[in-house]
Amino acid sequence: MYIVGSYAVYLAVSLLVTVWVARTLYKNGRIFLIDAFHGNADLADSVNHLLVLGFYLINVGYVVLALKTGETLIAPRGAIEMVSQKIGWVLVILGAMHFFNIFIFHRLRQRNRAPRIARSTELV
Numbered sequence: 001m002y003i004v005g006s007y008a009v010y011l012a013v014s015l016l017v018t019v020w021v022a023r024t025l026y027k028n029g030r031i032f033l034i035d036a037f038h039g040n041a042d043l044a045d046s047v048n049h050l051l052v053l054g055f056y057l058i059n060v061g062y063v064v065l066a067l068k069t070g071e072t073l074i075a076p077r078g079a080i081e082m083v084s085q086k087i088g089w090v091l092v093i094l095g096a097m098h099f100f101n102i103f104i105f106h107r108l109r110q111r112n113r114a115p116r117i118a119r120s121t122e123l124v
Contacts, residue, residue, distance in 0.1 A: 002073035002074070002075070002076065002078065002079040003069070003071075003072075003073050003079070005079065006073060006079040006082055006083050007067060009083050010063075010067065010082075010083050010086050010087060011063065011067065013083075013087050014063040014086070014087060014090045015060070015063065017087075017090065017091065017094065018056065018059045018060060018063065018090070018094065021055075021094050021098065022052050022055050022056055022059075025051070025052065025055065025098065025101060026048055026049075026051075026052045029048055029051070029101065029105060030044060030045065030048050032105040032108075032109065033045075033047055033048050033105065033108070035109055035112075036105065036108035036109045036112050037108075037112070038112060051101065055097060055101075058097065059090070059093065059094060059097070062090065062093055063090055066086055066089060066090070067086075069082060069086075
């Protein structure tokens with residue numbers, strides 16, 4: 001009986017956290033993308049949407065794949081430990097993807113700023 005409840009808690013928490021992180025990345029990443037694409041908001045919004053879609057696919061895919069367990073849960077303690085371990089892995093993966101996205105945004109901004117900086121020094 002504990003396994004069904006554990007699965008339900010794991011799915012609910014994991015999917016809620018995934019949606020919250022994706023919305024936060026979408027909202028706050030837009031500013032970086034607009035800067036990276038020289039103010040082209042349409043392109044930035046399109047790329048932002050595609051990044052979030054990929055984020056959802058990877059994270060929801062992992063959450064679903066990690067749902068399976070071979071453990072037999074006979075006490076609440078085992079259920080809590082299993083759910084916390086699974087949610088912990090989801091959070092680690094979400095954090096890693098967040099830093100990967102920040103790294104990509106940073107590289108885009110660096111690459112696109114280099115030509116602007118070179119042009120401004122040529123004018124001097």
